[in-house]
Amino acid sequence: xxxxxxxxxxxxxxxxxxxxxxxxxxxxxxxxxxxxxxxxxxxxxxxxxxxxxxxxxxxxxxxxxxxxxxxxxxxxxxxxxxxxxxxxxxxxxxxxxxxxxxxxxxxxxxxxxxxxxxxxxxxxxxxxxxxxxxxxxxxxxxxxxxxxx
Numbered sequence: 001x002x003x004x005x006x007x008x009x010x011x012x013x014x015x016x017x018x019x020x021x022x023x024x025x026x027x028x029x030x031x032x033x034x035x036x037x038x039x040x041x042x043x044x045x046x047x048x049x050x051x052x053x054x055x056x057x058x059x060x061x062x063x064x065x066x067x068x069x070x071x072x073x074x075x076x077x078x079x080x081x082x083x084x085x086x087x088x089x090x091x092x093x094x095x096x097x098x099x100x101x102x103x104x105x106x107x108x109x110x111x112x113x114x115x116x117x118x119x120x121x122x123x124x125x126x127x128x129x130x131x132x133x134x135x136x137x138x139x140x141x142x143x144x145x146x147x148x149x
């Protein structure tokens with residue numbers, strides 16, 4: 001009998017763009033645009049500037065792009081900066097968390113590193129949202145956040 005971790009791992013590994021319904025692809029594109037817009041707006045904030053300045057000072061192998069900054073740094077630092085900026089204005093999508101700010105920046109970094117296609121990027125975003133939100137629902141920290149599925 002397969003356990004939940006194995007089922008989840010198979011879902012992650014086996015999901016292809018062709019498996020995604022058209023409305024899911026459309027919604028993913030809207031979420032990506034929203035997250036990018038929030039990150040660009042977040043870059044203009046004091047928090048965004050502090051994070052970008054700190055990362056410029058830290059250096060890092062120029063692997064991945066910091067949104068709006070015209071600067072490349074290590075993949076880990078780029079994810080940190082982009083996630084921070086995407087959430088800086090607190091306008092990003094929310095359910096019980098901020099799935100765009102935690103899913104899209106890593107997908108961008110991996111996509112940039114692997115020179116992924118748009119379809120691969122969208123698939124990674126959809127799978128990332130699905131996994132993040134399902135795990136979040138499974139570990140719901142309190143009744144305050146309870147949402148009907």
